[in-house]
Ligand SMILES: Nc1ncnc2c1ncn2[C@@H]1O[C@H](COP(=O)(O)OP(=O)(O)OP(=O)(O)O)[C@@H](O)[C@H]1O
């Protein structure tokens with residue numbers, strides 16, 4: 001079982017769009033996939049048309065009694081652990097003292113699923129907290145979307161600092177350019193300047209109307225229309241590169 005966290009401290013950079021579409025892409029390649037919606041906003045759950053059961057909440061997650069709340073999606077092989085509103089305080093709940101072991105709580109919670117899934121994808125909320133440290137510790141790969149603008153690059157440098165603080169170097173981080181608009185000079189400039197850095201993968205996700213419309217259709221782009229569409233092809237290429245570099 002491999003854990004892929006789609007994470008950035010910056011909001012609105014395409015974390016959820018990426019998690020939702022990579023989960024679908026992974027299941028198309030025959031893998032057993034669990035998508036965990038870690039963000040109390042519940043956007044990934046929304047895209048897959050899943051609401052949490054009434055009895056589900058943060059305490060169920062943290063006590064490890066959450067398995068019964070994992071739901072099947074419309075796509076065989078792809079399950080989803082929905083978000084709950086109470087996840088907004090996961091940070092506070094995780095924090096009891098400065099013990100380093102607090103970083104390993106999430107990993108401990110996911111480990112028992114080892115024989116059930118080939119890949120777990122975490123759709124993460126935008127913050128830089130103890131939850132982020134748990135996510136980074138649990139993940140085999142932290143995939144971070146970078147919109148080619150200066151503020152997104154700043155978020156990436158903060159993430160690298162956090163990795164340093166946590167002593168995990170850069171070995172499990174991969175970055176990709178997200179929502180790329182090739183006609184914008186700034187996008188081209190930022191990609192030229194930073195794209196050669198070894199943490200960046202070659203493939204990127206373009207700004208694409210069909211991805212933007214996912215909120216209307218509530219389906220991953222590959223499940224709608226042609227599997228050869230620009231959006232779906234971009235996620236497939238990204239998935240293949242991430243697998244080769246970190247998840248093989
Ligand atoms: N490649 C893309 N092209 C066009 N629109 C996109 C693309 N990726 C994401 N979007 C749109 O941009 C908005 C933000 O994307 P998304 O929700 O995936 O970001 P996020 O990083 O998960 O945000 P948050 O930090 O709030 O969780 C959404 O409306 C989404 O539909």
Ligand SMILES: [Mg+2]
Nearest residue numbers: 015016039043
């Ligand atoms: Mg999101």
